[in-house]
Amino acid sequence: MRVVALVGPPNVGKTTIMSRLCRTSLEVGNWAGVTVERRTCVYEFRGSRYRVVDLPGTYSLVTTSEDQRITRDVLLGRLDEHPDVIVVVADALNLVRGVSLLLEIAELGHTHLVLAVNMMDEAERLGLSVDAQTLERRLRVPVVPLSAKRGTGIRRLKRAIADVAEGRIEPDPPRAEYPRPILVAVRRLAEELERGLGEPRERARGLAIKLLEGDVDLAERLGGDLSERVERLHRELSEALGRDPRAEIKRARDDLASEIVRAAVSGRPALDRQARLDRVLVHPLWGGLLAGVVLSGVFALSFYLGDLLAEPLEDAFDALGDWARRALPDPWGGLLGDGVFAGVGAVLAMYPYILIMTLLLTALEDTGYTARVAALLSGPLSRFGLHGKSVFPAALSLACNVPGVTGARIIDDPRALTVTVLALPAVPCSARLTVIAYLTGHLPDPWRVPAAVSIYAIALLTFLGTAALLHRLLYGPIEPHAGTVVELPRMRRPHPGTVFRVTWLRSNEFLRKAGTVILAASIAIWALTQYPAPLGHGSAVEVIGRALEPVTGALFGLDWGSAVALLTGVLAKETVVSTIKTLHLRLAPAQAYVLALVSTLYIPCASTIGAIYSETGSARLTALSVALNLGVATLVGGLAHLALSVA
Amino acid sequence: MPKSLAEVEEGRTVRIVDVVAGRGAAAMLYNLGLRPGARVEVIRSGPGPVVVRTEGGTFSIGRGLAFKVLVEEEE
Numbered sequence: 001m002r003v004v005a006l007v008g009p010p011n012v013g014k015t016t017i018m019s020r021l022c023r024t025s026l027e028v029g030n031w032a033g034v035t036v037e038r039r040t041c042v043y044e045f046r047g048s049r050y051r052v053v054d055l056p057g058t059y060s061l062v063t064t065s066e067d068q069r070i071t072r073d074v075l076l077g078r079l080d081e082h083p084d085v086i087v088v089v090a091d092a093l094n095l096v097r098g099v100s101l102l103l104e105i106a107e108l109g110h111t112h113l114v115l116a117v118n119m120m121d122e123a124e125r126l127g128l129s130v131d132a133q134t135l136e137r138r139l140r141v142p143v144v145p146l147s148a149k150r151g152t153g154i155r156r157l158k159r160a161i162a163d164v165a166e167g168r169i170e171p172d173p174p175r176a177e178y179p180r181p182i183l184v185a186v187r188r189l190a191e192e193l194e195r196g197l198g199e200p201r202e203r204a205r206g207l208a209i210k211l212l213e214g215d216v217d218l219a220e221r222l223g224g225d226l227s228e229r230v231e232r233l234h235r236e237l238s239e240a241l242g243r244d245p246r247a248e249i250k251r252a253r254d255d256l257a258s259e260i261v262r263a264a265v266s267g268r269p270a271l272d273r274q275a276r277l278d279r280v281l282v283h284p285l286w287g288g289l290l291a292g293v294v295l296s297g298v299f300a301l302s303f304y305l306g307d308l309l310a311e312p313l314e315d316a317f318d319a320l321g322d323w324a325r326r327a328l329p330d331p332w333g334g335l336l337g338d339g340v341f342a343g344v345g346a347v348l349a350m351y352p353y354i355l356i357m358t359l360l361l362t363a364l365e366d367t368g369y370t371a372r373v374a375a376l377l378s379g380p381l382s383r384f385g386l387h388g389k390s391v392f393p394a395a396l397s398l399a400c401n402v403p404g405v406t407g408a409r410i411i412d413d414p415r416a417l418t419v420t421v422l423a424l425p426a427v428p429c430s431a432r433l434t435v436i437a438y439l440t441g442h443l444p445d446p447w448r449v450p451a452a453v454s455i456y457a458i459a460l461l462t463f464l465g466t467a468a469l470l471h472r473l474l475y476g477p478i479e480p481h482a483g484t485v486v487e488l489p490r491m492r493r494p495h496p497g498t499v500f501r502v503t504w505l506r507s508n509e510f511l512r513k514a515g516t517v518i519l520a521a522s523i524a525i526w527a528l529t530q531y532p533a534p535l536g537h538g539s540a541v542e543v544i545g546r547a548l549e550p551v552t553g554a555l556f557g558l559d560w561g562s563a564v565a566l567l568t569g570v571l572a573k574e575t576v577v578s579t580i581k582t583l584h585l586r587l588a589p590a591q592a593y594v595l596a597l598v599s600t601l602y603i604p605c606a607s608t609i610g611a612i613y614s615e616t617g618s619a620r621l622t623a624l625s626v627a628l629n630l631g632v633a634t635l636v637g638g639l640a641h642l643a644l645s646v647a
Numbered sequence: 648m649p650k651s652l653a654e655v656e657e658g659r660t661v662r663i664v665d666v667v668a669g670r671g672a673a674a675m676l677y678n679l680g681l682r683p684g685a686r687v688e689v690i691r692s693g694p695g696p697v698v699v700r701t702e703g704g705t706f707s708i709g710r711g712l713a714f715k716v717l718v719e720e721e722e
């Protein structure tokens with residue numbers, strides 16, 4: 001099987017191309033880092049099989065973030081993946097960047113290259129034309145214009161890949177011309193690498209360029225006293241050139257790329273509308289107000305529309321439960337009625353809230369709006385030890401914390417990355433949305449939505465607060481700044497196909513869980529209500545609950561039933577809902593609110609704890625994150641209980 | 648006379664001449680094509696982040712960082 005790697009900057013359509021190549025559904029979105037996980041698929045062409053690997057988006061091979069390192073390592077042959085063909089994906093509207101990356105990859109000794117010029121539909125719409133033949137002639141690499149969105153050019157791409165893979169075409173991309181002092185330094189360093197580390201000549205030259213370009217991480221990884229050696233060469237070069245050699249190396253490639261692209265592209269894209277939009281969206285006042293309105297809108301709409309759909313579902317499950325209890329002999333009637341239909345049904349009935357919130361957030365993300373919010377918040381978030389890009393994993397976490405935690409890798413500041421990962425569990429995921437939606441339903445009418453929104457607001461404050469605390473604990477005082485760099489992808493109308501597909505991918509996990517973990521837990525809890533004696537006469541849940549009651553009662557004003565709900569919720573937060581339903585608990589409004597609040601904050605679910613551990617690689621940090629969550633939940637829950645019992 | 652990117656008027660195109668930021672910040676800017684020699688068009692300025700457009704895309708740069716990017720007006 002041949003291996004094809006897709007490489008390119010973020011958001012140029014790599015994942016979309018991949019799903020076109022293989023006709024399988026894959027996650028696609030406007031995230032700068034949606035491809036952090038390794039994603040592969042297989043297709044067949046002219047009797048050969050090809051495995052496609054979607055590499056994390058990268059601007060260049062001198063890496064500044066964790067996810068980009070994967071791409072660099074694959075291209076340097078330092079990971080187990082050795083692609084037979086490398087497809088560099090470029091955005092037709094930012095072609096120079098793609099071509100420059102292609103030249104950079106070629107420098108490492110890769111010649112089995114194809115250039116895919118994506119987004120041709122948008123280029124045409126904005127009045128830009130790309131002459132593929134001229135590009136091909138100058139680059140001496142097969143060039144395929146395509147629109148992954150429309151699906152045009154995909155066959156041509158497969159043909160070009162096959163031609164290169166089978167050796168019918170042998171690409172021979174040009175080399176950037178570096179100023180003499182740089183060439184000399186590259187040659188000297190390359191010889192040392194060849195001798196010292198036994199790297200093959202071509203790659204030694206590529207590595208030498210990367211090192212002189214300032215890849216500090218690479219120098220450390222190659223070991224020895226290389227870092228110092230490079231440092232020295234660097235100083236010499238800076239003096240000889242009178243300029244920063246890192247910039248000069250990039251400039252040489254960019255200049256060549258720019259010259260080649262200018263010969264092939266005609267027309268200037270009409271981007272005035274984009275500029276006008278950005279002037280408003282990134283404005284601290286107007287953009288900030290708008291972001292507030294948009295986010296409140298998403299939450300309010302999720303709850304209002306969710307109510308409309310959830311109520312009939314709840315009624316339907318209640319009716320099913322009643323029927324089971326009446327029609328079936330015991331214990332089956334009880335098992336189905338009080339265990340399965342009540343427990344799982346109560347959770348499933350909350351799916352509309354999750355569906356609508358995920359749909360709205362995914363649509364926003366697909367328009368490119370999330371990046372504007374990240375840009376806007378970049379400065380303010382730095383006051384809490386976070387990064388502008390923390391917005392992306394935080395938004396992902398609203399659906400599920402696990403991809404949020406892994407998605408944080410796009411943050412190119414190691415401290416902010418750690419702080420983000422450890423604080424993320426405070427963001428209420430859809431499991432907790434289930435609990436919030438269900439429990440706030442116990443509140444009298446005008447209070448339901450404000451109560452739900454207040455829980456989200458408290459969770460947001462908790463996220464910021466724990467982040468700031470974590471930064472102080474781990475790294476000392478925070479140094480606020482006015483923000484970093486965030487790329488702003490073009491704003492566009494959301495693409496319904498993409499939005500629905502991604503929404504489904506992000507929310508179906510919930511349904512799967514309802515049918516497995518929640519089902520099992522509901523049955524187990526029901527069983528505990530029957531043995532050794534039926535509920536009300538000393539069943540196991542009561543015994544457990546009564547043991548916990550003194551604590552939850554004193555802290556939160558919650559009785560034994562809610563104590564059991566909290567305990568089972570450690571497994572999966574949705575179980576809080578199924579437990580309440582199976583135990584037929586009656587909750588006063590204040591109790592319902594406190595229980596919702598505590599359930600939202602108290603502990604990350606088992607999978608999230610696992611994800612935090614695998615991202616940080618530290619049991620100490622993971623424990624710290626969990627401890628902070630528990631502490632904050634206890635504090636906030638206790639305060640809410642106090643405030644509500646006084647009022 | 649070079650001035651900082653944060654001081655450029657909206658709508659002007661300038662050329663970056665130097666980045667006087669720390670190593671990490673400079674590497675990040677270079678990576679995105681915001682390096683000495685690059686031409687950038689300032690889309691938005693004023694309070695808050697500076698938004699620029701280059702051959703490689705559109706970027707928002709925090710104001711503090713924008714002050715560390717020195718530029719020259721094009722003739």
Ligand SMILES: Nc1nc2c(ncn2[C@@H]2O[C@H](COP(=O)(O)OP(=O)(O)O)[C@@H](O)[C@H]2O)c(=O)[nH]1
Nearest residue numbers: 010011012013014015016029119122147148149
């Ligand atoms: N107009 C247009 N949009 C596209 C095209 N290909 C992908 N997109 C959109 O660009 C965005 C980013 O695509 P994605 O595949 O996630 O990019 P990746 O980050 O490179 O994997 C998504 O919203 C896609 O729907 C295309 O050919 N034309």
Ligand SMILES: [Mg+2]
Nearest residue numbers: 014015034035
């Ligand atoms: Mg992708």
